[in-house]
Amino acid sequence: MKPLLLLLLLALTACGVRPSVPIEGGSAPTEELTQGPVLYLLDGETLTRVMRFPTPTTPLELLAEGPTSRELEEGLTTEVPPHVSPITAVLSTTGITVRISSALKDLSPAAQSQLVCTALGQDQDMAIEVTLTDPTETLPPQLCPFRA
Amino acid sequence: MTRWWGLRARLFAAFVALVVLTAVAVAGAMYVQARNEILQRSQDAAVASLLSGLQAQLPLRTLPPTDSQLMMLAGALSNRTDAAAAAYGDRWLGDLRRDQVPAELRATVDRGHVAWQRIEYAGRPGLITGTRIGGTGLAVYSARSLVPEENSIDGLAVRAWLIGGVALGGAILLALLAAEGVLGPVRELRRAAARLGAGDLTTRLTVRGTDELAGVSATFNDTASALQHHVGELRRMESEARRFVADVSHELRTPLAAMTAVTDVLDEEAASLPPDAAQAARLVSQETKNLTRLVTDLIEITRFDSGRAMLLTDEVDVAAAVMSTLSTRGWLDQVETTLPGGITARLDPRRLDVIVANLVGNALTHGAAPVRVILTAEEHWLTIQVTDEGPGLPPEVLPHVFSRFYKANTARTRSPGSGLGLAIARENAHLHGGTLTASNATGAVFTLTLPRGSA
Numbered sequence: 001m002k003p004l005l006l007l008l009l010l011a012l013t014a015c016g017v018r019p020s021v022p023i024e025g026g027s028a029p030t031e032e033l034t035q036g037p038v039l040y041l042l043d044g045e046t047l048t049r050v051m052r053f054p055t056p057t058t059p060l061e062l063l064a065e066g067p068t069s070r071e072l073e074e075g076l077t078t079e080v081p082p083h084v085s086p087i088t089a090v091l092s093t094t095g096i097t098v099r100i101s102s103a104l105k106d107l108s109p110a111a112q113s114q115l116v117c118t119a120l121g122q123d124q125d126m127a128i129e130v131t132l133t134d135p136t137e138t139l140p141p142q143l144c145p146f147r148a
Numbered sequence: 149m150t151r152w153w154g155l156r157a158r159l160f161a162a163f164v165a166l167v168v169l170t171a172v173a174v175a176g177a178m179y180v181q182a183r184n185e186i187l188q189r190s191q192d193a194a195v196a197s198l199l200s201g202l203q204a205q206l207p208l209r210t211l212p213p214t215d216s217q218l219m220m221l222a223g224a225l226s227n228r229t230d231a232a233a234a235a236y237g238d239r240w241l242g243d244l245r246r247d248q249v250p251a252e253l254r255a256t257v258d259r260g261h262v263a264w265q266r267i268e269y270a271g272r273p274g275l276i277t278g279t280r281i282g283g284t285g286l287a288v289y290s291a292r293s294l295v296p297e298e299n300s301i302d303g304l305a306v307r308a309w310l311i312g313g314v315a316l317g318g319a320i321l322l323a324l325l326a327a328e329g330v331l332g333p334v335r336e337l338r339r340a341a342a343r344l345g346a347g348d349l350t351t352r353l354t355v356r357g358t359d360e361l362a363g364v365s366a367t368f369n370d371t372a373s374a375l376q377h378h379v380g381e382l383r384r385m386e387s388e389a390r391r392f393v394a395d396v397s398h399e400l401r402t403p404l405a406a407m408t409a410v411t412d413v414l415d416e417e418a419a420s421l422p423p424d425a426a427q428a429a430r431l432v433s434q435e436t437k438n439l440t441r442l443v444t445d446l447i448e449i450t451r452f453d454s455g456r457a458m459l460l461t462d463e464v465d466v467a468a469a470v471m472s473t474l475s476t477r478g479w480l481d482q483v484e485t486t487l488p489g490g491i492t493a494r495l496d497p498r499r500l501d502v503i504v505a506n507l508v509g510n511a512l513t514h515g516a517a518p519v520r521v522i523l524t525a526e527e528h529w530l531t532i533q534v535t536d537e538g539p540g541l542p543p544e545v546l547p548h549v550f551s552r553f554y555k556a557n558t559a560r561t562r563s564p565g566s567g568l569g570l571a572i573a574r575e576n577a578h579l580h581g582g583t584l585t586a587s588n589a590t591g592a593v594f595t596l597t598l599p600r601g602s603a
Contacts, residue, residue: 016305017187017273017298020266022256025195029262030282031206041210049211074214 039063040117040146041076047113047146048076060087060098063118079111089119095129095141096120104134117144155334156327163323164316171312179308183301190297191264194230194277198290199262201225202281211284215241218286225290232290244291249276257287266294273298333361337368349376387454394450400443404436411436445568449552452575459579461494461601466523466530469497473504474521482512486522493530494601499576503584506573507534507594514538515591525600532596540588549586550574 037052037059050071052062064085067076084100084107098119100107107115116130129141205221213221218234222242225232233242233249240246248269256263257278264277273294280287336353343351351372353365411433418426418433451457467487474480504521511519515536522533541549548554553567570584573596577584582598 016301017266017294019268019273022250022253022263022265023191024256024261024263026262028257028260028280028282029199029202031208031284043210043212043214046212049208051207051209071210074210074216076210 037062038118038121040114041067041071041078042110042114043076045110047110047117049117049146050076058087058089059118059121060089060115061085063114078114079108080114081106081111084115087115095131097131097133099133102134104132104137104139107132112139112142113145116142117146120144156331159327159330160320160323163319163326167316167319168312171315175308175312179304182304186297186301187266187294190294191275191277194275194290194292195262195264197230198225198277198279198288201290202279202288206281208281208284208286211286212236213286215239218242221286221288225288230290230292232288235287235289236285242289244276244289248291249278249289253278253289254287257289330361333365337361337364340368340372344372344375349379390450390453393446394454397443397446397450400439401447404440404443407436408440442568445572448572449568449575452572452579457575457579459496460498461496463492464495464497464500465489466491466493466495466500466525466532469495469500470504470521470523470532473501474508477505477509479508479512482517482519483508484518484520486520488523488525491523491525491530492600493598495580495598496576499579500598503573503576503596504532504534506569507532507596510569510594511536511538511592528600530598530600532598534594534596535589536591538591540591541586546586546588550584 036054037057039050039052039059039062041048041050041063050067052059052068055062057065063078063080064082064087066078066080066082081102083102087098087100090097090099096119098115100115112132115132119130120128127143129143131141132139201224202221205224208217210217213234213236218236218239218241221234222232222244225234226243231242231244233240233244233246235241235246250265250267253263253265253276257280260280260282262277262279264275267274267276269291274291275294276289276291278287278289333356340351340353349372352369355362355365355369411429414429415433418429421429448457467489470485470487471480474483474485508519508521511534515538517537519534519536522535524531524533545554550570550573552571574584577596577598580598582596584597585595587593587595
């Protein structure tokens with residue numbers, strides 16, 4: 001008689017939909033940023049990643065052009081002056097070297113970070129060091145401070 | 149007790165237990181399986197819907213996302229059935245409130261997993277699904293009601309109970325049928341055994357089928373046949389023995405008649421014989437009389453045994469009949485009588501005479517004076533009691549006093565009686581439909597009770 005009672009108990013307690021503990025279902029998806037250029041603007045003082053529609057212009061040149069009107073509406077700003085253009089990035093075994101046309105000393109730390117992170121682009125390999133250089137001067141290599 | 153927990157109850161219980169066990173096992177397993185399947189599907193659908201909805205919103209235009217972006221994301225994920233929220237750091241936007249999402253689910257999602265949890269909200273079951281977007285710190289949650297799933301699961305349960313109930317009903321019916329199939333033959337067997345026990349040796353069962361019960365029936369029939377054969381054999385032997393006794397008695401009668409005639413002559417001549425010869429002649433004469441009486445009693449008792457004894461009834465004045473018996477044998481002065489007149493009955497006067505003579509004779513021979521004969525009568529019965537004031541009947545003799553050739557005193561082997569007197573007296577009483585019993589009071593008491601017949 002005992003197994004019968006046990007079965008009955010089981011049948012009665014297994015009824016309906018009961019609350020559960022959290023159930024894990026694999027790892028979370030990651031976003032794939034293959035569609036367009038990625039550049040970094042400022043939201044107040046926070047470094048902000050911004051996606052743009054695909055265009056032949058390099059991300060660094062786009063950064064030099066400043067926020068679009070829609071980005072301005074959302075409160076995004078830049079501290080990179082337009083006259084850093086023309087601006088180029090060269091990939092080497094030690095990292096990326098970014099050469100700007102204006103003087104480095106005119107750039108605020110935030111502007112430097114914007115340039116460093118934008119140079120890394122969508123690869124987002126934050127371990128790669130970026131060296132900023134102007135016609136006269138070269139800064140020490142920097143890491144992108146952006147953290148999601 | 150045995151009746152209540154009988155074969156029917158046991159069969160019934162076994163069937164019902166079997167069905168309940170089977171129904172619970174099958175329906176229970178199916179129910180749990182179906183329920184898990186339904187929940188699994190619903191959870192999978194929720195996760196797929198969340199991920200595909202999310203995928204359409206990626207990549208994020210800006211990171212960190214602005215409030216309006218979070219709002220848009222939550223709005224895109226919520227629809228008619230789902231409430232959604234997007235969270236970034238401390239910010240939480242959407243129509244799903246943060247306190248509606250359990251903290252442990254948020255912790256699991258923050259560890260980088262797609263996760264879901266069934267919750268109860270306002271008494272109704274719900275499912276919350278959440279995921280992070282890898283590398284952005286953004287998490288989204290979506291909640292939907294599980295009420296439709298609960299309804300279909302409840303429907304399943306109701307159907308399982310219903311089917312179980314119907315199966316139980318069927319099982320009860322089957323159990324009753326099966327019990328009847330077994331109990332019918334068993335009842336028949338019991339009736340037949342009772343009939344056999346009551347003496348109907350021709351009782352036989354109809355053997356149906358080839359199962360164990362049919363085997364029992366066949367064995368019963370064989371046993372009854374054997375019994376009938378043996379009993380028949382015994383009866384035949386008994387009747388042969390009786391016939392032999394009857395034949396011997398009859399054959400002895402003729403020579404005995406001749407011998408009696410001779411001994412009568414010897415008795416008369418005894419006085420003129422020398423003393424030794426005279427004693428021998430008287431002894432032969434006495435033993436011949438005893439033998440004649442024994443043979444007469446034997447013939448009488450074989451008539452009873454063979455059922456040939458007949459009642460020749462007549463309207464009899466009982467007091468007069470008893471007085472006539474006593475006077476014929478010359479006992480009137482030795483017996484005290486209480487014989488009220490006017491008591492009549494339909495009796496066989498010869499047999500009444502045999503009984504009374506036997507009882508009074510016994511009392512006179514074995515008991516002690518005074519011997520009394522008392523007649524009483526009711527509407528339908530009359531009673532004749534013969535009492536004496538002797539030592540009475542010893543208790544060990546009392547049950548056997550009417551047995552044939554039973555001798556109360558083994559030392560006194562030679563008694564004038566044949567040893568059949570009381571047996572014949574009782575047979576005569578039975579032939580009238582009456583009784584004859586023996587007991588002890590001041591001495592031995594023999595009580596004869598006879599129906600008064602139509603009188």
